[in-house]
Amino acid sequence: MDLACSVDVVDDVSLVSVRLSNPAPVARRARVRNRLDGPVLPPRRAGVPAAGWDDDGCEVVVPPDGRVALGYACLAVPSSTRSSRSSTSSPPQPSSPSSLSPSSAPSPPSRPAPVELAAVERADPTDAEQSSTAADALRSLGDHRPPRDALPESVNGSRDVAAGSADRPVTPAAEEAEPSPDSDAIPADAPPDPAALEPRLLDPTPPGPVEAWLDAVEARVDLGERLADASVREATAATAELGGLSGVESLPERTARDARALRALVERAVALAERAESLDVPVDALRGLA
Amino acid sequence: MILAVAGGKGGVGKTTVAYNLAAALDRRTTGRRRAIVVDADLGMADLPGGRGPDLHDVLCDRAPPAEAIRGGPVRVLSCGRSLAGARAADVTALSTVLRSVDRRASAVVVDCPAGMRADAGVPLAVADACLVVASPRPFALADAVRTRALARELGAGLVGVALNRVVDRAPVDDVADALGAPATAVPADPRVGRSVATRRPVVDDAPESTAARAFADLAAAAVAARER
Numbered sequence: 001m002d003l004a005c006s007v008d009v010v011d012d013v014s015l016v017s018v019r020l021s022n023p024a025p026v027a028r029r030a031r032v033r034n035r036l037d038g039p040v041l042p043p044r045r046a047g048v049p050a051a052g053w054d055d056d057g058c059e060v061v062v063p064p065d066g067r068v069a070l071g072y073a074c075l076a077v078p079s080s081t082r083s084s085r086s087s088t089s090s091p092p093q094p095s096s097p098s099s100l101s102p103s104s105a106p107s108p109p110s111r112p113a114p115v116e117l118a119a120v121e122r123a124d125p126t127d128a129e130q131s132s133t134a135a136d137a138l139r140s141l142g143d144h145r146p147p148r149d150a151l152p153e154s155v156n157g158s159r160d161v162a163a164g165s166a167d168r169p170v171t172p173a174a175e176e177a178e179p180s181p182d183s184d185a186i187p188a189d190a191p192p193d194p195a196a197l198e199p200r201l202l203d204p205t206p207p208g209p210v211e212a213w214l215d216a217v218e219a220r221v222d223l224g225e226r227l228a229d230a231s232v233r234e235a236t237a238a239t240a241e242l243g244g245l246s247g248v249e250s251l252p253e254r255t256a257r258d259a260r261a262l263r264a265l266v267e268r269a270v271a272l273a274e275r276a277e278s279l280d281v282p283v284d285a286l287r288g289l290a
Numbered sequence: 291m292i293l294a295v296a297g298g299k300g301g302v303g304k305t306t307v308a309y310n311l312a313a314a315l316d317r318r319t320t321g322r323r324r325a326i327v328v329d330a331d332l333g334m335a336d337l338p339g340g341r342g343p344d345l346h347d348v349l350c351d352r353a354p355p356a357e358a359i360r361g362g363p364v365r366v367l368s369c370g371r372s373l374a375g376a377r378a379a380d381v382t383a384l385s386t387v388l389r390s391v392d393r394r395a396s397a398v399v400v401d402c403p404a405g406m407r408a409d410a411g412v413p414l415a416v417a418d419a420c421l422v423v424a425s426p427r428p429f430a431l432a433d434a435v436r437t438r439a440l441a442r443e444l445g446a447g448l449v450g451v452a453l454n455r456v457v458d459r460a461p462v463d464d465v466a467d468a469l470g471a472p473a474t475a476v477p478a479d480p481r482v483g484r485s486v487a488t489r490r491p492v493v494d495d496a497p498e499s500t501a502a503r504a505f506a507d508l509a510a511a512a513v514a515a516r517e518r
Binding site for chain 1: 332333373374376377378379381384385403405406407408409410411412415416452459465488
């Protein structure tokens with residue numbers, strides 16, 4: 001099995017390209033292991049790593065007389081940025097095309113390759129199929145989740161679409177010289193419209209301001225989770241949404257505060273719900289008195 | 291045992307069948323452990339909810355599975371009802387959650403969503419076996435075949451088919467031949483139709499009815515498959 005690889009370094013992230021070629025007349029399974037000093041960020045499908053990838057590298061079957069190309073990112077920079085090749089077959093092969101990283105020094109001495117062939121074995125076509133995992137289902141069937149744009153509140157909670165308020169975004173008060181009865185300035189503070197109350201009585205979701213707060217908390221936690229397991233691109237986007245590194249630095253404290261507030265809310269809400277459920281308003285008696 | 295109740299089309303009665311099947315499984319077991327129905331329709335909850343954490347919370351790691359299980363004539367782990375919750379829920383965590391619930395239960399009956407996206411596929415990938423619910427009308431057989439194919443691809447063997455809301459004779463033998471598993475006709479009994487909303491499974495409410503016997507047969511088929 002021949003392995004050729006090249007590394008491009010962009011913003012302290014190594015983008016490693018690997019080409020495997022199998023000169024044998026039988027299919028062979030190769031284990032490619034990352035040797036850079038950082039975690040492997042594999043290609044992902046529908047939010048999960050592509051099949052065959054794990055934290056160390058990947059396992060791939062190369063067909064007889066065939067080639068496979070693969071690539072991954074790694075949050076580490078190789079000690080040398082010059083491309084290199086290695087081979088497990090005895091005679092040296094003619095060098096395969098390779099790319100030099102833009103930041104490589106002229107003619108540096110040869111350094112260890114960013115990947116290595118950890119194992120090569122014959123790929124048995126009668127290998128028992130592994131049982132399907134949840135990740136397999138996700139990869140092959142696709143994401144089912146509602147798109148982010150469909151969520152009722154934006155991250156900064158500027159839109160209030162709770163039942164009973166106008167289905168229009170809050171506009172700055174300065175845009176309207178004279179507020180009209182239909183003005184949608186701060187709908188959350190407006191007295192509830194009696195006509196709109198009817199569906200609200202049947203709707204168990206919390207009212208607008210509470211929903212807005214919960215969604216803001218959820219957005220912060222969501223960003224934190226995205227940062228926790230992010231590729232470079234995802235981390236950059238999430239950091240930008242938080243307003244830069246200072247936003248990232250303050251995020252743990254904010255989410256800890258959110259957690260405390262939510263726990264206090266749960267206790268209060270449960271107690272209130274029990275009181276509400278055990279209410280026994282003597283409607284008939286009061287009706288008789290009226 | 292984790293048993294997925296699936297059926298490609300919406301509205302065939304998967305939730306009702308799952309709920310009543312769990313009650314029928316309970317009738318067969320002695321001991322304290324009971325069956326638990328998990329509403330895995332992440333985008334559109336089917337089973338009645340209540341106070342306390344739900345499956346969205348569990349899949350976002352906000353609550354452990356045990357806190358989301360509620361008692362009643364049938365033990366239920368219901369799903370959340372918000373779009374944000376559906377967005378945030380990690381469907382791959384469902385496999386850990388279902389296995390955790392399975393350790394507390396005599397059986398886990400997973401009410402799967404309609405369709406063929408990951409939310410339908412993940413429960414099938416995790417489940418040990420699958421029961422397909424289909425309409426008894428002729429054109430619905432193709433949906434049942436597709437669902438069985440998806441289940442097979444994801445490693446869930448078919449233990450039975452429920453032809454739901456049967457009014458006249460149902461093609462039970464033809465369906466069993468086509469799908470390679472026992473087929474049972476569940477009659478269009480109004481007590482079945484309201485069993486979920488009123489929390490009265492038909493095996494408890496009308497144990498001598500044809501519907502109750504049908505669910506008992508489905509439960510027997512599931513148990514027999516597990517013991518093979």
